[in-house]
Amino acid sequence: MAAPELDELRLLRRARDRMDREFAHPLDVASLARTALMSPAHFSRRFREAYSETPYSYLMTRRIERAKALLRAGDLTVRDVCIAVGCTSLGSFTTKFTELVGESPAAYRARDHSDLLVVPSCRTMILTRPRKPARPAAPPAPVPAAAPARAAVHAATATRAVDAATHPRPRVLGPTVDDETRCVHYRGPLDVIAIRFACCGDYYPCHLCHEQTADHPPAVWPLADRVRRAVLCGVCGSELTIADYLATTGCPECAAPFNPGCSLHTHLYFEVEPATPELATP
Incomplete structure (x- = not known):
């Protein structure tokens, strides 16, 4: 080295x-x-x-x-x-x-x-050391007896196909402009997330994309669903829980920073806790 x-x-x-x-x-x-x-x-x-x-x-x-x-x-x-x-x-x-x-x-x-x-x-x-569970290996695809030399190629192809089918990157709907979930409304360098809407379960880059292309009104995620994975990092494809997204400023997997201005639109996607009224002083 x-x-x-x-x-x-x-x-x-x-x-x-x-x-x-x-x-x-x-x-x-x-x-x-x-x-x-x-x-x-x-x-x-x-x-x-x-x-x-x-x-x-x-x-x-x-x-x-x-x-x-x-x-x-x-x-x-x-x-x-x-x-x-x-x-x-x-x-x-x-x-x-x-x-x-x-x-x-x-x-x-x-x-x-x-x-x-x-x-x-x-x-x-x-x-007792924690270990990630190993992903089960995909079985090799059946290979005709007349082509034994292709066994490795068939096995590798089958493995990739099963892996892609088991862990596909979610599809993002709406007028996107690149593969990192930027759209015609928000296309800055930090605009790299998509939101899974509670009403339909589909990912959209923003509320305006949903408003323009969906055939139904939007719905916000209730507080009880904060553990749901409903935020997609457009850089690495990781899905964050709502709680993790609201508690971070970037992707915990690839370290890509998120747009801090998105916090202004939180109420459009997620139910927010009501503010505690201040007690009036006599």
């Missing part, structure tokens, strides 16, 4: 070590990129190449790892554990925990963990 690559790997390791130490702190891609002396986009890309996951994914894995230990102790509620490990959204924490562990935090807390009491702590860390 060349010297520049080793130097860059040391910088990435510095940012990763910071996540290991300060996972309970409010870290974001921008601050981690500064630790590695890189731009957010370059840092996110190089981190994924080096460690096979995004900085956000690595940070959440560390948080879930600590959360499992706190839940096994049974002294804290799920909400308290969520806050203790640095998560600000209980819905996002529950969703990520269930994805990595295979059960909800409440179910994991209620289980009997007495079998781990006799296991050394170093082994417990290894045994």
Whole structure:
């Protein structure tokens, strides 16, 4: 490995070590990129190449790892554990925990963990470390006996086809102007999201696109649906929950920044909590 690559790997390791130490702190891609002396986009890309996951994914894995230990102790509620490990959204924490562990935090807390009491702590860390479930491999497509040399080609084609069918990028309707969800109404460099409308379940770049092309009135997502994935990052194709989108300023997967001006239109897509009236002073 060349010297520049080793130097860059040391910088990435510095940012990763910071996540290991300060996972309970409010870290974001921008601050981690500064630790590695890189731009957010370059840092996110190089981190994924080096460690096979995004900085956000690595940070959440560390948080879930600590959360499992706190839940096994049974002294804290799920909400308290969520806050203790640095998560600000209980819905996002529950969703990520269930994805990595295979059960909800409440179910994991209620289980009997007495079998781990006799296991050394170093082994417990290894045994309970969260791991993403492996995607099942697609079966190879049947190949005619007359063409055995094409077996690898058929198998690879079948794998790509199944993967595309299982995880397709959602279609965005309306007058878009590029592949990153920009439209004729909003086409700035930060206009890279699309919203899934509650009324029809389809993605549109903005409320004006829906108004001009849909044949029905719009509807907003109720507060109870904040855990629904209804926001599409046009840069990487990731789908964010409503709660995650409202709590961030950019994509947690690819670090693409979002337009902060979109907050002015939140009420057009999502139900907002009513403001608490101030008590009048006598």
